[in-house]
Amino acid sequence: MSLVNQLIAAVLAVLIGLASGTLFIMSDSGKSMLLSQLRSHAQDSATHLGLYIAPFMASQDNAAIETAVNAIFDSGFYQRIEVENADNQPLFLKKTETDIPERVPSWFVELIHIEPPSMARKITYQWRHVGTIHVQSRAGYAYERFWEAAQKALTLFVILSLTAAALISLLLRYLLSPLKKVEHQAVMLAQKTYIEQPTLPKTRELRRVVEAMNAMVRQVKTMFDEQSRNIEELRGMAYQDSLTGLANQRASLAQLQERIDYDRDFGPATLLMFRIRSLAELNRRYGEDNTNHLIKFIATELDKLGQQLGKRLIGRISGSEFLLLTERSNLDRIKPLIDSFTSRVNTHMANMTPSACEPCAVMTCGISHSTEQGGSAQLLSHARLALNHADIEGLEISEHSGTDGLPSHSQTWHQHIAAAISNSQIFLQYQTLVDSESHPVHGEIFARILDEDNQPCPAVRFIGVVRELGLLAAMDRAVIQRAIAHLQRSPQGISLGINLGQESLMADDFPAWIGTQIGQLEHPERISFEINETVIMNHTERAQALRTQLKALGAGFGVDNFGIHPQGFSYLYSLKPDYLKIDGSLIREIDMNDEDRFFVRSLIGVAHNIHISVYAEHVERESQLSQLISLDIDGTQGYLHGKPIPLS
Structure with missing residues (x-):
């Protein structure tokens, strides 16, 4: 019970005690007053009756006495009237049994004992004592009058008590609000939600x-x-690179490996590697400050270029080199954007150049494209070869010849993918996430499309086509429908975690659609949805609305690829997801790198402080697992616990 309710109960108990005592005193006083009235009434009746029948008592006319006594007794106010002569011998006696009206409850009669007083009056006639009259009022009449008075008192008591209780409750709640x-x-x-009271109580x-x-x-x-x-x-x-704020070499290469070698849902990628020509000469000619301003300008313009290309990873991997990883595009699309970028950089350089000096082209670019078989190391190597070729030949742009252009997907393959998504013919796999005691938490869903030979093909082969066809949101919905159907068929099976893309988050009809889908589940807590941290940071309001909706529906919500966004994680305090999945680039060397360990420990501490669970992805070695458990991780996922398996 709250303090306010306890105070209200205590005050009311005291008031009820006081009121009950007052009611008892009033009742006792009322009873005494009623008995006094009954004595007075009996005495008056004896006096008036005696004056009337005195002559008849003197002559001992019993018939007349009986007539007079019956006349007054029949009024119903008397229980016993007795007339005696001067020798105390009875002349006439009229009495009736105690008759209590039915409207007076029996418990009241048992609780309140009333014995009406019997009053006597000596009668004289012509200065001679002729007898005595005894009159006793009726007990039923007394109980009836007392019950009426008690009812009124009780009704008033209840009304006043309820009124007092309401007023006291309101007053105490106001004072103690x-x-x-x-x-x-x-x-x-x-x-970890910080609220202050602006108004101070008096x-x-x-x-x-x-x-x-x-x-x-x-x-x-x-x-x-x-x-x-x-x-x-x-x-x-x-x-981070201290000058530009971009990812430094270590972070850039780790995230490149994460996106290309592990996060196959990134899809086919294009890597642009930029180099500032003759950086040492620029430092000598224009000074370190001007050159640093130029590098900052290049980083800013590079970020704008990345925004034009879609999903991206931007980093500075050496003093003069930058990389930009984006969705795969052919040279015809990329070249005009790169030309615009280099033109702005050259213009900025021209403004720095003394009038006596001739401005020159500052940037050179090497381009490579990912392949289904190649990994991040090959992609980076091909981009560097193209960059070196451009430098040697004096070109602004060079594309690695071994990976030029987009992969040649036939029209039949496009139609096959479109039909598979349209008909929800998607093959689902899941990888189990386990807690620190190896108990399954949920299975993260991976979507695959069956190829022409009815075999699941890697996401890198089809995700680019899906993106090109504008079917990413449709694919998310097909995956959700298949996952919900599985949960309905297997009520005792593993819970599922599903990744949502930006396209689904931004669809206006998605909240209503997902609400209908989750409404089909008897246990909605068995499904959760994860969104990439970058998508959340770019669309915070949409993510907050979806999180609120999922919480109301009983489904879970998580943040994927947590810990790498340059704007930090202040959004956690308002979003309050159920769990976080730390990006694999921070986990891969956690058993060998003190900085990764310290940073991950700090992330776990912040999340635990606001009651958010933290999981680690891409755990592949026992040494990684041991380190993560020592850092108080809540769960881990990766090939150490098993490869993805089909969702039956």
């Missing part, structure tokens, strides 16, 4: 409590903000 807000503050503070003690709570909220918020800043600074030092 700051404590309710303090309780809410404490609950929100435990969830009561001195309550005002001090609220002021102390507000101060604690500010202090804790400052502490966690500082912790977040420290982690951001650590991430910047370990994974």
Whole structure:
């Protein structure tokens, strides 16, 4: 019971006790008054009756006495009337049994004992004592009057009690409302949501409590903000280029390997490698500050170029070299964008060039394309070969000849993929995520399309076509329908985690559609949805709306590829996902790299502070698992626990 309710109950108990005592006193006083009235009534009746029948008592006319007594007794107010002569011998006796009306409850009669008084009056006639009259009022009449009075008193008591209870409850709740807000503050503070009470109560003690709570909220918020800043600074030092803010060489190569070798859903990719020509000469000619400004400008323009190309990874891998990984595109599409980029860089360079000096082309670019068989090392090697060729030949752009152009997909293959998605003919696999005790948490779904030989083909072969056909959102929906059908067929099976793309998140009809789909599940907690951190950062409001909807429906929500976005993770405090999956690029060398270990430990600490579970992807070695368990990870996923298996 809350403090407010306890105070209300205590005050009401005291008031009820006081009111009950008052009611008892009033009842006792009323009873005494009623008995006094009955004595007075009996005495008056005896007096008036005696005056009337005195002559008849003197002559001992029993008939007349009986007539007079019957006349007054029949009024119903008397229980016993007795007339005696001067020698105390009875002349006439009229009485009736105690008759209590039915409307007076029996419990009341048993609780309240009323014995009507019997009053006597000596009668004289012509200065001579002629007898005595005894009159006793009827008990039923007394109970009836007392019950009516008690009913009125009880009704008034109940009305006043209820009114007092309501007023006291409202008053106490109003006076103690700051404590309710303090309780809410404490609950929100435990969830790392910082709320202050702007209005201070007038009561001195309550005002001090609220002021102390507000101060604690500010202090804790400052502490966690500082912790977040420290982690951001650590991430910047370990994974960011200090001059441009782009991913540094280590982070760039790790993420390149993650996207090409492991995250096959990235699809066919194109790698652009840029080099600043004669960086040492630029430093000598224009000075370090001007050259640094040029490098920053190049990084900014490179980010704009990446935005035009779609999904991207941008990094600075040496003093003069940058890489840009994007969705696969042919040279005809890329070249105009690169020309525009280099033109802006050359213009900026021209503005730096002294009038006596001739401006020159600053940038050169090498291009390579991923293949189904090749990995990140081959992609990077081909891009560097193309870059060196451009440098040697004095070209601005060179494409590696072994991977030029887009893969040649036949019209039949396009139709096959479109039909498979349209008919939900998608082959699903899942890889189990296990907790620290090797218990399954959920299975992450991987979508595959069967090729012409009815064999699942890797995502790198079809995802580019799906993107080209604009069917990514349709593919997400087909996967969700198949997964929900599986959950309905297997009510005791493993829970499932499904990745959602940006196209699904941005579709206006997706919230209504997903609500209908999840509504088919008896246990919606068995399904969860994951969204890439970059997509969440670019569309925070949409992600927040989807998270709120999924929470209301009972489904889970997670953040995928967590920890690599340059804008940090402040969004976690408002989004409050159920879990995070740390990007595999931060996990791959965690058993060998102290910086990765420290950064991952910090990420886990921040997430646990706001009650969010943290999982690690791409765990392949026992040494990785041991390190992650020591860092208090909640679960791990990777080939160490098994390859993806078909979803039956």
